Every structure is written in C-alpha cells, then in structure tokens.
Amino acid sequence: MIAQAIVDGFLSGAIVALGAIGVTFSLAILRFANFSHGDLLALGAYSALFVLLMAGSTVPGAAGPLSTPIGPFSFGWALPLAIAFGMLLTVAVSLLLERLVYRRLRRRSADPLTLVFASFGLALVLRNILLLLFGADPYNYTSEIQMAVRLPGPVLVLPDQILVFCVTLVVLALLWVFLQRTRHGMAMRSVAENPVLSSIAGIDIAGTVRLTWIVSATLAALAGVFYGVTVQVRPEMGLNLLLPLFTAAILGGVGSVSGAVLGALLISLCENLFTLVIPTTYKPMIPFVLLLLVLYFRPLGLFAPKGQR
Amino acid sequence: MLSYLIFFVTVAAILSIATLGLNLQWGVSGQFNAGVVGFVAVGGYGLAILTMPASEQLLVRLELPFALGLAGSLVVSALVALLVGLATLRLRSDYLAIATFGIATSIHLLVNNLEPLTGGSRGLVGIPRPFDSFGQQDFAAGYLVMVLVLLGLVCAGLQALLHSPWGRVQRALREDETVCAALGKNVVRFRLTAFVLGAMLMGLSGALYAGFVGTTSPSEFLPIMTFQIWAMLIVGGSGSNYGAIAGTFVIWGLWTSSGVVIVSVLPPQYQAQGGAVQAILIGLILVLTLLLRPHGLLGPRRAA
Numbered sequence: 001m002i003a004q005a006i007v008d009g010f011l012s013g014a015i016v017a018l019g020a021i022g023v024t025f026s027l028a029i030l031r032f033a034n035f036s037h038g039d040l041l042a043l044g045a046y047s048a049l050f051v052l053l054m055a056g057s058t059v060p061g062a063a064g065p066l067s068t069p070i071g072p073f074s075f076g077w078a079l080p081l082a083i084a085f086g087m088l089l090t091v092a093v094s095l096l097l098e099r100l101v102y103r104r105l106r107r108r109s110a111d112p113l114t115l116v117f118a119s120f121g122l123a124l125v126l127r128n129i130l131l132l133l134f135g136a137d138p139y140n141y142t143s144e145i146q147m148a149v150r151l152p153g154p155v156l157v158l159p160d161q162i163l164v165f166c167v168t169l170v171v172l173a174l175l176w177v178f179l180q181r182t183r184h185g186m187a188m189r190s191v192a193e194n195p196v197l198s199s200i201a202g203i204d205i206a207g208t209v210r211l212t213w214i215v216s217a218t219l220a221a222l223a224g225v226f227y228g229v230t231v232q233v234r235p236e237m238g239l240n241l242l243l244p245l246f247t248a249a250i251l252g253g254v255g256s257v258s259g260a261v262l263g264a265l266l267i268s269l270c271e272n273l274f275t276l277v278i279p280t281t282y283k284p285m286i287p288f289v290l291l292l293l294v295l296y297f298r299p300l301g302l303f304a305p306k307g308q309r
Numbered sequence: 310m311l312s313y314l315i316f317f318v319t320v321a322a323i324l325s326i327a328t329l330g331l332n333l334q335w336g337v338s339g340q341f342n343a344g345v346v347g348f349v350a351v352g353g354y355g356l357a358i359l360t361m362p363a364s365e366q367l368l369v370r371l372e373l374p375f376a377l378g379l380a381g382s383l384v385v386s387a388l389v390a391l392l393v394g395l396a397t398l399r400l401r402s403d404y405l406a407i408a409t410f411g412i413a414t415s416i417h418l419l420v421n422n423l424e425p426l427t428g429g430s431r432g433l434v435g436i437p438r439p440f441d442s443f444g445q446q447d448f449a450a451g452y453l454v455m456v457l458v459l460l461g462l463v464c465a466g467l468q469a470l471l472h473s474p475w476g477r478v479q480r481a482l483r484e485d486e487t488v489c490a491a492l493g494k495n496v497v498r499f500r501l502t503a504f505v506l507g508a509m510l511m512g513l514s515g516a517l518y519a520g521f522v523g524t525t526s527p528s529e530f531l532p533i534m535t536f537q538i539w540a541m542l543i544v545g546g547s548g549s550n551y552g553a554i555a556g557t558f559v560i561w562g563l564w565t566s567s568g569v570v571i572v573s574v575l576p577p578q579y580q581a582q583g584g585a586v587q588a589i590l591i592g593l594i595l596v597l598t599l600l601l602r603p604h605g606l607l608g609p610r611r612a613a
Contacts, residue, residue: 033403035343035410104600113341114599116403117539120343121595124536128585128592136581239532243414246407254401281422288411295396295404 003153005272011161013268014168015230018223019241020248020260021175022216028192028255029212030102032115036123037220038238038245039130040090044221045228045237046130047089048082049139055081057142072159074144075229083225090221094213097122103206123238131235138234164226171222172261175215179257184211192255240284244268247287251294253301262303266290315449317565322456323517325557326463328541329550330510333467336547337476338503339483340398341406344413345511345538348386350530352512353519354420355382357433368425375439379516386512389416390505398500405504413535421527432526436519452521459517460554463510467550479503536591537564543598546605555606560594 019041026034052058055078057067066078101118148156179185190198191208199205227237244267251266252259271286294302327349334340342348360378363370373381393412397405420427427433440451470476478499482489490496519525537560545556567590571583598605 027403033406035406101596101600108603111339113339113402113406114603116341116343116406118596118599120406120539121536121592121599124533124592125589125596128588131585132582132589243407243411246411250404250407279422282418285415285418288415291408291411292392292396295400295408299400299404 001276002273004155005276006269007151007153007155007157009269009272010265011157011165011230012272013265014165015223015226016241016244016248016268017261017264018168018171018219018226019245020252020264021257022220023245024249024252024254024256024260025188025192025212025216027249029188030115030209032112032119033246035116035120035242036097036126036238037119037216038240038242039123039126040094040217040220040238041224041227041241042130042233042235042238043093043126043224044086044090044217045224045233046134047221048079048086048225048228049134049141049233051082051085052078052141058140069142069144069146072146072149073163074142074146074158074160079141079225079229083222086221086225087218090224091214091217093126094217095210098210098213103209127235127238134235136235138232139228140232141228158230160229164230168226171219172257175219175257178215184208188212188215243284243291244271244287247291247294250291251302253304256301256303259301259303263301266302312446312449315453317561319449319453319456319521320518321558321561322453322460323514323521324538324541324561325460325514325554326517327511327514327538328545328553328557329463329467330507330514331538331542332507332547332550332553333510334504334507335542336549336553337471337479337483338500338507339402340500340504340507341403342409342504342507343406344409344411344416344535346530346532346534347409347413347416348389348508348511349515349518349534349538350413350416350420350525351386351389352382352515353525353530354427354433354515355385355512356516356519357436357525358426360437361433362435362437366425366428375437375520379513379520382512382516383509386508386515387505390508391501394501394504398497398504413532417527417530417532420525420530428526430527432524432529434524434526436523436525438520438523456517456521459513463513464550464554471550475499475502533588533591536588536595537561540591540594540598542605543595544605549605552605559606560591564591 019037022040023034023037026032026037055066056064057076057078066081067076069076101122102115105114105118146158146160148158149162150156179189187198187203187208188211190201190203191205195205227233248263248267249260251263252261267287267290270290271283274286275283298304327345331342331345334342356378358369359371359373359381360375361367363372389412393405393408397408421430438448439455440448443451478489478494482496482499486496541557541560542553543556544560545554546552564587567587571586572580575583
C-alpha cells in the first residue's frame, strides 16, 4: 500500500512539476501569480484531444494507421503529433494574450495585482470556451486496455506512466541545460533576479518575457497532455490543478526550477500518502494546508537559506 | 411581476453587501481576494447551522434566533479571514490571492463532505426565515425592507469609515507603503482589518441570502460567484461604494436577463453550454473593463 502510494506520488508529481515550473517562472520573471496557468494545461490537453479525435484514436479498436498502439503503450503515433499541436496552440494563445492583455497592462501600471486580476478573468474565459466546445463530460485519450507492469513491492504501474515519467526527466534535463548554458536561459535567470540591472546590461526584456511565455506554455501543454494520458481530460482540470501548481512553486521557493520540481513531488507524495489515512474526498485540500503551513513558517520556500529575505 | 421585481431587488441588494466588502478589500485597501464565494458560503452556512431546527442528522442543534445567527456567521467569517490574512499579509501581495483561492476551494470541499454539519451535497433545507408568519407576499416585502435597511447602514458605515483617520491611512497606504510605515503606522494591521471587515460583509451577504431562500447547498455557492462579484465591483468602479452598488444591479440584471434569454432560446440539451456563454461574458467584461475603462462607471479617477 505505502509503496504503491509513493510510486503513484512520484508519477503524478512529475506532471505537476512540469506545470509548476511555468508558475514559478511567471511569479519570478513576469512577476505575477498567473491564475490562468492551470487552464493553459487544459488547453494543451484539449488541443491534443482534438488531434486524437480527428485520428480516430479514442474509438475502441481503432485501426487507423496513426492509432495502432505502439508496443506496450495505449497510444499510437497520433499522440506525438497531438503533443506537438497542443504545444503550438498553447504557445500561440499565451503569446496572443501577452500581446493583447498583459503587455498593455504592464505598460500602463506597475501594480502586479492588475495582472493577477486579468489572468483571473482570462482563466474563466479559457475554461468556458473549452466547456463550450467539448462539453462538460470527461474524455479519455484512448479506450485501449493495457497491461500493468508488476514491480517489486508489490507495485503496479502502467507502461504509459513509466514513459511519461521518463520523458519528464529528459525534458527537465534539457530545461536545466537551457537555463544554465545558453544565452537565452541566462537572460531569463537574470531578469528573474533583477529586471532593471538586466536591461542596463543590454538584455532584451520584452523578448525575454515572450521567451518565458513560450517555455511556460510548452511545458504546460506537455503537462496537460500527460495528465490526459494518465488520468483524463475535463474542462475544470485546470482549476483543480491550480492549487497544487501554486503550492509547488511557493514550497520550492519562487524562481527556483529545482525547487518547483521538488515541491511538486512533495505535494503529490503527501496527497497519495495522506489519502491512505483520510477520506479521498479531502485530497484537494492537502495542497492548501501545505501552502498555509509554508507561508506561516517558511515563506521563502523550504529550501531557502535561513535569514534571507 | 411585482413579486419578481421584489425578488430581484432583494437578491441584488444582498449581493451589493458582498460587493461593498470586496470594495473595502480591493478598492480601498488594494488586496486581491480570489475566493469571495468562500466567505459568502461561510456566512450562509454559519447562519444555517446556528439557526436550523434540531434534528437527528445534525451535529449542531442550537436553534438560535435569526439575529444571533447573523452575528455568529459574521464571527465565523472573520475567523476564516484571519486564518488566511495572518499567513499572507506580510508577504508578496499576490500570495493573498493564491491563499484566498485555496480557502474557497477548501470551503467548497468541506461543505460538500462534512455531512453532519452542513448536510453534504444536499445542503440544509428549511432554515427558519424571519417574517415567515406574515405569508409569502409580506415575507418578501418585510425581508426586502430589512435588507435595504442593512445595506443602508453598511453603506453609511463604510462612507464614515473612509472619511475617518482610518480611511485616510488606507488611502495613504495605497499611495506609499514605506512612508506610512515610517510614520509609525502598522501596515500589516491596517491591511488585516480591512481584509477581515470586507470578509465579514461577504459573510453577512451570504447569511442574508441563506435566510432569504431558506436553504443552503454547495450548488448555491459556485466559483462563478467570485467572478460575478468581481465584475460587479469593476464595472461599478472600484473605490466607490455607490459604484459598487450600481455595478451590482447592472451585472445582476445582465446575468439574470441573459439567463432568461438562454433558457428560452437554447434547446434543453445545450443548457450547460448556455452557462458557459454566460461565464465567458463575465470573463470578457472583467478583462475588457480592466483594459478599456479601468475606473469603471463611477470609480474615482486616480492619477496613474
């Protein structure tokens, strides 16, 4: 039981981590709490669903060339296509919103709460557009049955889950190299640290802001699709994921990618371990309790050095 | 028709009190509350739990009179506001937004699941209503008068508060926090009192609503309510109490009439989608007002 909960915690934590990185970027670089980030995950998940519906992958016993399952997995080659489409659309929408809404507000006033507000309204619009187009019922990406793999413990995991976890690790490694080793990655870290000094040093702030949206939206779409692969897609998924995403980012210390990843793992582990002793219906409250505790006792995050402000 | 008009004005006046509370938090003190519905629900459930007739299924069997129930629901909303306020008000301003969003989610879960306390998903039915012995028509009229008197009192109280030294400090805080701190004002405490007072008004609004319809259930307090009340404040003009009330009547009128149109135009199987259209409208109103008319209809024109 406990071993299964820990493994499940790691598997779902990886997906939360991909979303939480976008939240931590927006808190640190764009400097506002983006309430529509959860709905960017949902947007990615639904755009991918659209491709899968077109390819006929969600029909039982689908025999299309793109829908035949690959090896032990539940999906065919339509899924990578769907991921690519989901990423493109999510990036496009977030750049459009940056252009139409956030950039104008940023130019007009310095109050970051106005941006929070705008994201709050946009979240409602995005969520209900998905509801309007796809209806309120949840969708599964596939109706294929796959055999669980038995690990020692005894722990059962699906091949899909293992693949999602491994791909997440690879993506995180690539992100690390991007942030540490490339010019653009360093620009992002520098703007997070000090925007005024960065612009004096000749860093293109507007470009870095756009780049931040691109990276955040790409990761959000990937997280959304992975959520669809391992759970299911529903219009309110973004709303339900928002609290874990924020909590992971704050728990790990705002601006820290590794912190967001560790925070996400910690939250998912807590969710899965506590539901062994409390009713599952209270699971969505666990991130909030963790958030309150960390804000009371370690507001800079669990891994911040003591005494720093 | 007249009874519908009374119903509409009563609900709009009740919602106005919540909008006034949000105006105190956002328009006056500049704090973002992303979980308005949570505080409204706390008030509604507070009144219901304290005044419900005793029954086997219920944990709390106090059967308090209406007025004491109202007072009790105010105390509970204040405590909930303190819980998130104390955790976040020393920190980044957007952390309060995140924490209030979290508390609304948690309250929704709790009222859905704490069956002995809240009646679970069925809610509490049969809250004793004041003026009920007058008959249906006179109950509505009596309740409307009571709500309007309370709204008047709240509005007058807020106007007096804004022109008191306390209100001046709040305005100064929005302009320059550092200067206020240097003048010896306890910045966190001023923020906290504004936040808690605002949350109490939201609780009052929820309690009056529960007392009016006589039931509370999780489906009465959906997340969309947070957005509705925000739209009311922003359209009316944040910072102005009269604007908040005007905005409430405008948005509530738009919401109910668009609901009527959707029900009569759409075939039954698309009704859920109709709700989505209404929500998109509210979202667009919020964002467009923010972009095009940030001071709303009656908001004070502050220099940027």
